[in-house]
Amino acid sequence: MKRIYADNAATTRLSSTALEAMLPxxxxxxxxxxxxxxxxxxxxxxxxxxxxxxxxxxxxxxKQITFTSGGxxxxxxALLTAAxxxxxxxxxxxxxxxxxxxxxxxxxKALEKEGFRVTLLxxxxxxxxxxxxxxxxxxxxxxLVSVMFANNEIGTIQPIAEIGAVCxxxxxxxxxxxxxxxxHLEIDVERMCIDMxxxxxxxxxxxxxxxxxxxRKGIRLRxxxxxxxxxxxxxxxxxxVAGIVGMAAALTESNARMCEQNKHIAACRDALIAGxxxxxxCALNGDKEHRLPSNVSFCFEGIEGESLLLLLDDKGIxxxxxxxxxxxxxxxxxxxxxxxxxxDVAHGSLRLTLGEDITKEDVTFIIQAVKEVVxxxxxxxPVWRDLCxxxxxxxx
Amino acid sequence: xxxxxxxxxxHFRNPRNLGVIEDADGVGEVGNAKxxxxxxxxxxxxxxxxxxxxxxxxxxxxxxxxxxxxTELIKGQPVSKAMELTNQAVAEALDGLxxxxxxxxxxxxxxxxxxxxxxxxxxxxxxxA
Numbered sequence: 428m429k430r431i432y433a434d435n436a437a438t439t440r441l442s443s444t445a446l447e448a449m450l451p452x453x454x455x456x457x458x459x460x461x462x463x464x465x466x467x468x469x470x471x472x473x474x475x476x477x478x479x480x481x482x483x484x485x486x487x488x489x490k491q492i493t494f495t496s497g498g499x500x501x502x503x504x505a506l507l508t509a510a511x512x513x514x515x516x517x518x519x520x521x522x523x524x525x526x527x528x529x530x531x532x533x534x535x536k537a538l539e540k541e542g543f544r545v546t547l548l549x550x551x552x553x554x555x556x557x558x559x560x561x562x563x564x565x566x567x568x569x570x571l572v573s574v575m576f577a578n579n580e581i582g583t584i585q586p587i588a589e590i591g592a593v594c595x596x597x598x599x600x601x602x603x604x605x606x607x608x609x610x611h612l613e614i615d616v617e618r619m620c621i622d623m624x625x626x627x628x629x630x631x632x633x634x635x636x637x638x639x640x641x642x643r644k645g646i647r648l649r650x651x652x653x654x655x656x657x658x659x660x661x662x663x664x665x666x667x668v669a670g671i672v673g674m675a676a677a678l679t680e681s682n683a684r685m686c687e688q689n690k691h692i693a694a695c696r697d698a699l700i701a702g703x704x705x706x707x708x709c710a711l712n713g714d715k716e717h718r719l720p721s722n723v724s725f726c727f728e729g730i731e732g733e734s735l736l737l738l739l740d741d742k743g744i745x746x747x748x749x750x751x752x753x754x755x756x757x758x759x760x761x762x763x764x765x766x767x768x769x770x771d772v773a774h775g776s777l778r779l780t781l782g783e784d785i786t787k788e789d790v791t792f793i794i795q796a797v798k799e800v801v802x803x804x805x806x807x808x809p810v811w812r813d814l815c816x817x818x819x820x821x822x823x
Numbered sequence: 824x825x826x827x828x829x830x831x832x833x834h835f836r837n838p839r840n841l842g843v844i845e846d847a848d849g850v851g852e853v854g855n856a857k858x859x860x861x862x863x864x865x866x867x868x869x870x871x872x873x874x875x876x877x878x879x880x881x882x883x884x885x886x887x888x889x890x891x892x893x894t895e896l897i898k899g900q901p902v903s904k905a906m907e908l909t910n911q912a913v914a915e916a917l918d919g920l921x922x923x924x925x926x927x928x929x930x931x932x933x934x935x936x937x938x939x940x941x942x943x944x945x946x947x948x949x950x951x952a
Contacts, residue, residue, distance in 0.1 A: 733883035752883035771856035
């Protein structure tokens with residue numbers, strides 16, 4: 428059976444270019460970048476070359492890039508750095524949003540326990556931060572604003588340049604978790620006034636376990652891992668040489684093809700959205716216009732997401748959901764709750780995130796499959812029965 | 824390692840006793856949409872024996888499989904025996920459920936019991952009248 432991979436927000440396939448670039452660093456050029464002999468120095472120059480390439484892709488200087496184990500580590504390090512700086516200046520207030528990734532929300536909870544005041548901005552029904560509300564929330568004691576570039580579940584793109592400008596105006600540090608955006612959207616840290624930015628390689632066809640944190644000149648990153656002097660003592664531990672090299676190759680490739688590919692992916696996305704909207708009592712999650720070219724997110728009334736995913740898997744489709752059963756907790760996704768979806772509806776969510784290999788035929792197939800599966804699950808759902816007989820009211 | 828046993832997947836893909844019984848002798852509904860699981864059981868009972876049972880479920884694969892298995896376990900059984908159904912029996916018959924999904928089997932047990940209680944209370948009312 429043909430498999431259609433529509434979960435590119437979870438992870439992406441390693442590109443051939445990245446794999447080819449990585450291979451020599453496992454065996455032939457296996458040297459430790461900290462070693463003085465030529466094998467070591469070759470590895471060292473490979474990661475420095477990667478740093479230059481990566482910096483170039485986001486409009487940064489190579490000195491501003493620190494390699495990490497991925498997006499979560501970069502997020503944690505950015506928050507810890509800003510918090511430490513804030514504490515030293517007596518600024519104990521942090522602004523973020525209600526629908527950030529847990530790699531932001533959980534460290535913020537920990538900082539709250541340490542005495543920080545955290546404001547989580549509303550992201551409204553469309554899943555977009557209101558810049559005026561953000562500016563309103565900034566106070567004398569605000570040390571950091573952290574707003575994700577694009578949301579991982581509903582794909583909404585935030586007004587990053589405007590937020591950056593507001594933060595710069597008020598002299599507040601601005602961090603963005605750009606894990607879903609890097610390699611997919613144009614990013615210029617200078618123009619967008621971004622002070623810190625987190626990225627993860629496996630979201631743009633690079634390898635897993637590698638990411639980076641950009642930090643503007645003048646921001647002294649606090650190490651999360653203490654030890655050797657790697658990464659200018661900002662991240663101890665022998666560098667993941669192959670991973671870093673693969674990340675740079677993947678990002679360079681993604682950036683070069685971004686424009687052309689986004690057109691194709693967005694056209695498929697729009698066709699998919701139009702097809703799924705034909706299903707009765709469903710709704711697209713997040714703003715239709717300001718969203719990642721790859722993201723399709725829906726809620727369907729009367730069904731539960733995990734069942735939906737497993738039946739789609741049987742049909743060869745890889746997708747994800749924000750239902751409680753798939754989140755491993757009793758509550759459905761905090762992102763869907765943040766845009767005002769009630770529990771009943773949030774349980775019936777479906778996320779499809781398309782990659783460059785998606786075809787028009789795949790889209791037609793997915794639409795048909797989702798229609799069949801939704802109809803099947805509704806056919807024996809007591810919730811759907813109550814909605815149809817008028818015992819309960821439709822929300823969507 | 825798959826998320827679910829083959830038995831769970833079989834009952835999820837091909838649920839037994841799916842549907843409603845219009846003139847049911849006992850109906851039970853448990854769970855709520857907030858938590859993401861609702862089960863509704865319909866019983867047809869003659870001579871204190873479960874002649875027929877149907878169910879509808881809103882929920883995850885293990886919820887659907889648990890309700891399907893529960894109906895199989897009580898179909899044709901005397902009411903007294905059905906009252907003894909436990910969630911462990913449901914989970915075991917499914918070759919086990921992941922720990923965090925055990926509540927689905929509890930819900931299935933409760934749904935059956937709720938339907939049986941409905942039957943008993945209807946019977947009592949009838950007898951009193």
